[in-house]
Amino acid sequence: MATRNIVLTNHQSEVVDRLVESGRYQNASEVLRTGLRMxxxxxSAYLSKMNELREAISHGERDVESGKTRQFTGDEFANYLADRAEHIVKKKTDA
Structure with missing residues (x-):
């Protein structure tokens, strides 16, 4: 394993010490390796979410380009969202 020197704040050092003293971790390296895994x-989750969002944006852009859009006034949009939310809640409570 590679050896690295790192600088921790006092608070971070205290957290590492507490975790080792609790017996959950054998040493500071184990605490830091666990943190790095997290x-x-x-x-990985962030990158996946960003890719999903990019795809959703692309999908929306394709819909706009192909004319699959609707125009709303502010009130119509608020009503549309309220109806959608009500539908979703009803679906969940019926399940």
């Missing part, structure tokens, strides 16, 4: 998972 960062990797969060980054």
């Amino acid at each position: 960062v990797e998972e969060a980054e």
